Amino acid sequence: MTTTASSGFGPLRQTVFAVLWVATIIGNIGSFARDIASSWLVTDLSSSPLAVAMVQAAATLPVFLLAIPAGVLSDILDRRKFLIGIQILMASVSICLLLLSATGLQTILSLVALTFVGGIGAALMGPTWQAIVPELVKKQDLRDAVALNSLGINIARAIGPALGGIVLATFGTSVTYGVDVISYLFVITALLWWKRAKTDSDELAEKFFGAFRAGLRYTMASRELHVVLLRTFLFFAFCSSVWALLPLVARRVLGGDAGFYGILLGAVGVGAIAGAFLLPTLRQKCSADGLLLLASIITASVMALLSIAPPQWLAVVALVVLGCGWIIALTTFNGVAQSILPNWVRGRSLAVYLTVFNGAMTAGSLAWGALAQSAGVQETLFIGAIGIIVIGVVSYRLRLPKGESDLLPSNHWPEPLTAEVVEHDRGPVLIQIEYDVDPQHRAPFLKAIYNLAYERRRDGAYNWGITEDSANPRILLEWFMVESWAEHLRQHRRVSKADADIQAELLQYHTGDEPPKVRHFITTPRP
CATH class of the missing domain: 1.20.1250.20 (MFS general substrate transporter like domains)
Structure with missing residues (x-):
């Protein structure tokens, strides 16, 4: 043969x-x-x-x-x-x-x-x-x-x-x-x-x-x-x-x-x-x-x-x-x-x-x-x-997934902005993403973002939520937490092309000339 x-x-x-x-x-x-x-x-x-x-x-x-x-x-x-x-x-x-x-x-x-x-x-x-x-x-x-x-x-x-x-x-x-x-x-x-091909040393390599x-x-x-x-x-x-x-x-x-x-x-x-x-x-x-x-x-x-x-x-x-x-x-x-x-x-x-x-x-x-x-x-x-x-x-009625999604890294997240070098073991880290959503698109937006929640958790978040501004319901704030700064940097690497498609669907409901505002908050050590 x-x-x-x-x-x-x-x-x-x-x-x-x-x-x-x-x-x-x-x-x-x-x-x-x-x-x-x-x-x-x-x-x-x-x-x-x-x-x-x-x-x-x-x-x-x-x-x-x-x-x-x-x-x-x-x-x-x-x-x-x-x-x-x-x-x-x-x-x-x-x-x-x-x-x-x-x-x-x-x-x-x-x-x-x-x-x-x-x-x-x-x-x-x-x-x-x-x-x-x-x-x-x-x-x-x-x-x-x-x-x-x-x-x-x-x-x-x-x-x-x-x-x-x-x-x-x-x-x-x-x-x-x-x-x-x-x-x-x-x-x-x-x-x-x-x-076996040697892998370069990686400062973000995971510990056990x-x-x-x-x-x-x-x-x-x-x-x-x-x-x-x-x-x-x-x-x-x-x-x-x-x-x-x-x-x-x-x-x-x-x-x-x-x-x-x-x-x-x-x-x-x-x-x-x-x-x-x-x-x-x-x-x-x-x-x-x-x-x-x-x-x-x-x-x-x-x-x-x-x-x-x-x-x-x-x-x-x-x-x-x-x-x-x-x-x-x-x-x-x-x-x-x-x-x-x-x-x-x-x-x-x-x-x-x-x-x-x-x-x-x-x-x-x-x-x-x-x-x-x-x-x-x-x-x-x-x-x-x-x-x-x-x-x-x-x-038989519980259907198996087809496994057709593109799981290669998309690498489309920009590097997070920092005022100074952040130690990798600092954490937890809170990430906030602010969306401006027209009320008529609120329902499909929420459906899309709850699908995105699974991606956030799979890639490293241990907690996730979506909140709204009490003074302006158009403003919806997505937040999720990861255990350390290094884990969040790894999260950047883990986002797949299939996940990027979900995020692209979500962004079509965001209005305004600027992209959603992203902020990172790192736990401050006790003095």
């Missing part, structure tokens, strides 16, 4: 992206092999469904707890060096798993604890790895690069579990963990090879806690992101049932061994690869909302089939179909999230997205495991299938 932008493979023509993409696939193959070993080992150590679910939860809980701080770090640290450190941490975890398994000292407690530490590495890596994508590809290739990353993960999902199952059945858990250790060497080598607060403010003010997060949580909270219970489905319901469990997960990867190739055609025929409804129907159908204990060959076919639905959902959610985020807060907001995703998977895994403990595995799968259909139909 010719690699062209129109085919979705354009980003692979860019060498750095291609090398890191291949290295990531190798690393994920090792990770999936490790997960096979851990998932099967826990069924040897304990027959409790809750113990199986605990291992699943230990892998995702750190991502839920730490993804947002990880996103902050990805926005303020050198991402290349940060990723190298994370890979070393995760390799160390697999070395410990290898040694404990080889010496027969592995227990449920140690397995859960090491899985949790590995989850910390995954929490730190997730938002950072996604945030580097815009650095590796051209803007027009960004969506294809996101899709290729999802494809790469599922290529690894197709190979890793099957490889892990074969190695596990042939050589045992310690050798399987060794495969994962070797895979990290490829990723570290690729990251060392990547000569300030960046953390700015990311939370953006998340709280972005209505588009709220829709993505809500629908992500609902979908994956119910879909987590099939992943949390799959080891038990393979062993108890379908009567398989470790190799068969690897085949099932490999089938998911094969289906995901097929789904990735089908996605360009599906996107032409379905909206993002339609794709997610299709993914819900596919997932629910597979879960219902597994609940009646089908023959093993039919279960493998069903897992191929499940993989297709899984990649449709993952790529759709991730693509929409990437398309609505500006670069300055991409790592932090993607971290919030990953927090919601993994929080849904963690809570779902524990809840479905507890339900299976009392109601049974097959009954739980059927209940989950019904829930996915209901949620899919209901959430």
Whole structure:
């Protein structure tokens, strides 16, 4: 197949992206092999469904707890060096798993604890790895690069579990963990090879806690992101049932061994690869909302089939179909999230997205495991299938954003006038903008300015309001507050071209020969 932008493979023509993409696939193959070993080992150590679910939860809980701080770090640290450190941490975890398994000292407690530490590495890596994508590809290739990353993960999902199952059945858990250790060497080598462009020192560079607060403010003010997060949580909270219970489905319901469990997960990867190739055609025929409804129907159908204990060959076919639905959902959610985020807060907001995703998977895994403990595995799968259909139909009415806004910085705000140099840490800062609005235009002006309020809050304001002059109702005063002078200067950089369009709409209601008067007030320190 010719690699062209129109085919979705354009980003692979860019060498750095291609090398890191291949290295990531190798690393994920090792990770999936490790997960096979851990998932099967826990069924040897304990027959409790809750113990199986605990291992699943230990892998995702750190991502839920730490993804947002990880996103902050990805926005303020050198991402290349940060990723190298994370890979070393995760390799160390697999070395410990290898040694404990080889010496027969592995227990449920140690397995859960090491899985949790590995989850910390995954929490730190997730938002950072996604945030580097815009650095590796051209803007027009960004969506294809996101899709290729999802494809790469599922290529690894197709190979890793099957490889892990074969190695596990042939050589045992310690050798399987060794495969994962070797895979990290490829990723570290690729990251060392990547000569990331050095960024100039920036006197306005954010510090951790300030960046953390700015990311939370953006998340709280972005209505588009709220829709993505809500629908992500609902979908994956119910879909987590099939992943949390799959080891038990393979062993108890379908009567398989470790190799068969690897085949099932490999089938998911094969289906995901097929789904990735089908996605360009599906996107032409379905909206993002339609794709997610299709993914819900596919997932629910597979879960219902597994609940009646089908023959093993039919279960493998069903897992191929499940993989297709899984990649449709993952790529759709991730693509929409990437398309609505500006670069300055991409790592932090993607971290919030990953927090919601993994929080849904963690809570779902524990809840479905507890339900299976009392109601049974097959009954739980059927209940989950019904829930996915209901949620899919209901959430279809809550439309996802199209992600078509131009989020590049507009740089149209003039530098604020100051009588003297203002220290960056001074604050809070109050900004006032005075408008002269004809009474007949008051209603559309207020509608426009309340839309602008979301932009002010997303870009750094922690408080906002609109007031009128009691002596002259034509004079409307917009005000907002930011925590420091440096944060206000950053706000100048963050205003996007889409935001500039909103401000241009607002200014058409301002009368008078002069533009709206802007004033800045800085808190005066107490003598």
